[in-house]
Amino acid sequence: MAKRKSKTQDIERRKKLKSEQDAQLSTGVFGDISDNDEEEIGPNWDNEEQDYELKPRRVLKEKEMVESLPIKREDGTIERVMREVEKKDDEDQEEESEDEDEEEEEEESQLDGEKSNEDQEESEDEDAHLTPQERLVKTKEEIAELASKLIENPEENVACLTRLRKMSESRNFMTSQLAVMALIPIFKSLAPSYRIRPLTEMEKREKVSREVTRLRTFEQSLVVNYKAYIDLLSTHAKISYSNSENRKDKMTSEMLKRGNLAAKAAQELCLSSLRHFNYRVELFTIIIKRLNRKPTHPDDLAVFNKSIQVLDSLLQEDADRGDLSVDIIRIMTKSIKDKRFRVDEAVINVFLNASLLDDYDPNNNREAPKHVQKKDRVHLSKKQRKQRKETKAIEEEMKAAETSITVEQREKNQANVLKMILQTYLLVLQANEIPLLSCVLEGLTRFGRMSNLEMLGDYLQVLREIVANIFEEHEVEGGLFTEDELRTILLCISSSFQLVQIGQKIPFQIDLNFFVQSYFRVLTNCLGGQQVGKQLLICLDHIAKTQNKNRNSLNIAAIVKRVYTLLLQSPERSSILLIKYLGKLNRFDLGHLYTTEDKVVTGGSYKAEEAEIERCNIGAATIWENVLLDAHYCPAIKDGSRSLMKMYKSERS
Numbered sequence: 001m002a003k004r005k006s007k008t009q010d011i012e013r014r015k016k017l018k019s020e021q022d023a024q025l026s027t028g029v030f031g032d033i034s035d036n037d038e039e040e041i042g043p044n045w046d047n048e049e050q051d052y053e054l055k056p057r058r059v060l061k062e063k064e065m066v067e068s069l070p071i072k073r074e075d076g077t078i079e080r081v082m083r084e085v086e087k088k089d090d091e092d093q094e095e096e097s098e099d100e101d102e103e104e105e106e107e108e109s110q111l112d113g114e115k116s117n118e119d120q121e122e123s124e125d126e127d128a129h130l131t132p133q134e135r136l137v138k139t140k141e142e143i144a145e146l147a148s149k150l151i152e153n154p155e156e157n158v159a160c161l162t163r164l165r166k167m168s169e170s171r172n173f174m175t176s177q178l179a180v181m182a183l184i185p186i187f188k189s190l191a192p193s194y195r196i197r198p199l200t201e202m203e204k205r206e207k208v209s210r211e212v213t214r215l216r217t218f219e220q221s222l223v224v225n226y227k228a229y230i231d232l233l234s235t236h237a238k239i240s241y242s243n244s245e246n247r248k249d250k251m252t253s254e255m256l257k258r259g260n261l262a263a264k265a266a267q268e269l270c271l272s273s274l275r276h277f278n279y280r281v282e283l284f285t286i287i288i289k290r291l292n293r294k295p296t297h298p299d300d301l302a303v304f305n306k307s308i309q310v311l312d313s314l315l316q317e318d319a320d321r322g323d324l325s326v327d328i329i330r331i332m333t334k335s336i337k338d339k340r341f342r343v344d345e346a347v348i349n350v351f352l353n354a355s356l357l358d359d360y361d362p363n364n365n366r367e368a369p370k371h372v373q374k375k376d377r378v379h380l381s382k383k384q385r386k387q388r389k390e391t392k393a394i395e396e397e398m399k400a401a402e403t404s405i406t407v408e409q410r411e412k413n414q415a416n417v418l419k420m421i422l423q424t425y426l427l428v429l430q431a432n433e434i435p436l437l438s439c440v441l442e443g444l445t446r447f448g449r450m451s452n453l454e455m456l457g458d459y460l461q462v463l464r465e466i467v468a469n470i471f472e473e474h475e476v477e478g479g480l481f482t483e484d485e486l487r488t489i490l491l492c493i494s495s496s497f498q499l500v501q502i503g504q505k506i507p508f509q510i511d512l513n514f515f516v517q518s519y520f521r522v523l524t525n526c527l528g529g530q531q532v533g534k535q536l537l538i539c540l541d542h543i544a545k546t547q548n549k550n551r552n553s554l555n556i557a558a559i560v561k562r563v564y565t566l567l568l569q570s571p572e573r574s575s576i577l578l579i580k581y582l583g584k585l586n587r588f589d590l591g592h593l594y595t596t597e598d599k600v601v602t603g604g605s606y607k608a609e610e611a612e613i614e615r616c617n618i619g620a621a622t623i624w625e626n627v628l629l630d631a632h633y634c635p636a637i638k639d640g641s642r643s644l645m646k647m648y649k650s651e652r653s
Contacts, residue, residue, distance in 0.1 A: 194277070464515075594649050
């Protein structure tokens with residue numbers, strides 16, 4: 001562009017100089033000058049050294065004659081003028097042609113960018129006389145034509161991508177909606193499954209071939225348009241039916257539709273190879289920001305459920321790499337903290353799909369694979385063993401070639417993901433968010449074995465504080481525990497035992513007597529069987545597995561006595577489950593509960609109202625509830641209680 005401008009100015013300057021010379025020649029300004037008048041006119045130009053003589057000479061490699069502008073003499077004749085110039089090499093001519101081509105391409109791209117807005121305004125003016133149906137057909141045809149050009153030759157028609165992206169930003173809802181949806185398959189087909197990095201200053205200055213320049217121009221244009229498209233989706237996706245109720249400015253129906261459309265477009269892009277392309281963090285953020293409390297509007301609810309499914313799918317498919325899991329978990333944990341843990345349970349349950357942690361064992365808790373005995377081995381011939389060895393070597397090479405991330409980087413990603421998940425669980429427990437407690441404790445049962453001893457102690461301390469706070473409130477207010485309080489206590493008890501038992505190689509003994517006492521205390525509040533079920537049975541199973549049959553028999557006996565009292569008021573199904581499990585406790589000494597012969601020696605009376613096991617005098621207790629259960633209307637409960645009594649009496653005798 002600059003060269004063309006300088007050439008034009010040079011031509012105009014020469015024309016002006018020629019016209020001045022012609023004017024001087026025609027008036028005879030130089031005709032009357034004689035040798036005697038040299039002193040009046042000026043210095044002697046022939047004898048005096050001029051300025052141009054002092055300038056350095058330029059050595060020309062080769063000379064060629066070029067015709068200059070003609071000179072008009074006094075008599076009116078025109079003299080032809082030839083001048084010598086340097087002959088350009090082939091390389092100089094190619095560079096000049098490339099520079100001119102680059103300038104032309106830059107001019108065309110600038111003109112296309114400037115004309116895009118003008119064309120859009122002109123097209124809107126031209127379409128003013130068309131009916132809405134005709135305008136819709138014309139817009140669809142234009143979008144289809146632009147899309148087909150991009151698919152056929154994207155590098156040559158990169159301006160069509162800019163045009164389509166401009167249409168997606170149109171104020172016309174119909175045009176914007178069609179362009180947004182059309183750009184989804186276009187970006188999916190054009191964008192590679194890797195990131196395009198920006199060019200360095202050195203790379204920008206270096207001279208490259210025309211093909212490389214064209215490819216770089218296409219890639220940079222693709223990244224710029226994709227970034228603008230993601231920004232557009234991010235802006236529109238913030239608007240939803242749920243949050244529009246709290247806004248002072250009124251949201252139109254078109255704005256709400258744009259919001260859900262943008263969220264759906266982001267979900268579609270996440271499930272494609274674009275999850276490995278540039279600006280994937282911004283893309284994941286669009287989806288995660290739509291995850292709050294479960295919305296009530298059906299359109300928002302559909303977007304919410306689909307977003308959960310997309311995140312679950314991304315975490316499940318990222319078992320080999322881990323970079324996607326790190327980005328998703330980081331954004332989610334930050335979002336949950338910003339919302340002060342006021343999110344739906346489904347959001348916390350997304351962490352359970354982190355398949356990256358399936359084979360992660362930082363504490364070496366997994367058992368070593370058992371050695372296959374010689375008699376169990378499959379007999380293979382020498383040729384088969386050789387073939388299996390070659391096949392295994394080929395599979396290892398293929399696996400190493402396909403793996404785009406190192407083992408060390410994957411382990412680092414696993415450590416980061418586990419750290420963020422466990423820290424979030426701990427913060428939720430410390431915040432005492434009761435609605436999220438069940439899903440957090442479920443996550444602890446899965447990932448708790450991976451935590452270190454320091455974090456394990458923090459979890460047990462927080463669980464202890466949660467149960468203690470509920471007991472303190474109960475003592476002040478009085479009455480029975482509510483359903484939510486009882487459920488929270490049982491979950492804390494089961495989680496505490498699971499954290500210690502799930503494969504943890506702990507070098508010292510952890511005292512869980514507080515949770516045993518808590519279980520004994522809440523059994524008297526399970527009236528009506530509201531909380532008698534799977535969770536109550538799980539806690540009993542954990543306690544029975546951790547108690548010593550000689551040292552802790554009194555603890556189990558006290559719990560069994562209260563379970564029998566609970567059987568009188570429990571639903572039929574829960575009572576059957578509890579009776580079946582009581583039959584598995586025969587390794588403990590419980591025979592004294594089914595007889596009254598030793599009660600005289602023991603002395604005292606059983607105190608059923610005591611909250612602590614040591615003060616209830618379980619040695620003086622008798623399971624008199626068998627008499628009432630023997631008259632139960634359910635045959636299974638009646639037969640179960642009779643069989644338990646016979647079994648323990650026979651052991652006693």
